[in-house]
Amino acid sequence: MPETRPYQHHYLKAACANCSVLELCLPIGLSSHEVERLDTLIIQRVKVKKGATLYRAGDPLRSLYAVRIGSFKTSMLSVDGREQVTGFQIPGEMLGLDAISDDRHTCSAFALEDSEVCPFNFAQLEKLAQELPSLQHNMNKLLSREIVREHNLLMMMGNMNSDERLAAFLLNLSQRLSVRGYSSRDFVLKMRREEIGSYLGLRLETICRGIAHLRDLELVEISGRNVKVLNLDGLKQLVVGCHRQSPL
CATH class of the missing domain: 1.10.10.10 (Winged helix-like DNA-binding domain superfamily/Winged helix DNA-binding domain)
Structure with missing residues (x-):
């Protein structure tokens, strides 16, 4: 099992408009004005050292995280204590979607290398999405993508x-x-x-x-x-x- 120390508190101010994975992330398709409004939700980027946890199963939902640099794995513990890996995330992909259903994370997220994420406070993100239909559309696409990923994983397990x-x-x-x-x-x-x-x-x-x-x-x-x-x-x-x- 990886180390379970919390993520390192290294903060860096970010701007979505200047991000190298802008066209793969939550702001995709948003106008420059809309990107600026979304950017106000990111107080700082967060660096996560290799092996550290970004969040743990059972933690309350506070933010969704866009991977900017590096990579992560998400995993759960089985009833007998074994780790079950549920996914691998790379730049431009989102972490934390598992917590939306009941406001608590069902998985833990570990950095596979020194990484960096952009946290979006979920309550503020939901509020902004009500004002920006294009942002709400992007959030719906993210959730749909997770469903498709799960379906493909089940197909792979059953048919391959x-x-x-x-x-x-x-x-x-x-x-x-x-x-x-x-x-x-x-x-x-x-x-x-x-x-x-x-x-x-x-x-x-x-x-x-x-x-x-x-x-x-x-x-x-x-x-x-x-x-x-x-x-x-x-x-x-x-x-x-x-x-x-x-x-x-």
Whole structure:
């Protein structure tokens, strides 16, 4: 399990209009005036050290968090105390949506590396969304995206074998990184193999065998946490029945 110390209190004033992931985040499609109004909700950015928690399961809902730099994982504890990873978040994606239903977080969020988030006070965000239909629309899209992600995860668990699950995971991460201007073929996994296995419902040894199989098929080369996609089209073809990749 990662360390459970709270996030480090390093604050930096931010401006949404100057953010490198503006077009992937909550302000997407908003006018410059609307972005300025949204920007007033962010008193400061927050730096979160690697291994630290941004929030823990059971904490009350105070803010939603936009990942600006770095990456996170969200996880829950099973009844026997084992960690179940529920997602991985990268720049431009939101954390904290799990708490909207009953005002308490159902997951804990851990930084996978030194990271930075923009907190939006949820009560103020809701109030502003009532005044800005475009912002309300974006919030609805975020919630819908979470539902789609859950549905795709359930489909993957029910219909894909272990190699297909691993291929789908790598392909999805490749696509998400590409949208953010990073290489779709050369990237570094910020999460451990055990964490990938937890997310995909696979044992560590199955993940290791799957990596070896993808290498034997000359689709992917994985050395440590460094990933090199050798055949992107072949990786897509391995994901049987998935004609379009949606965010996992």
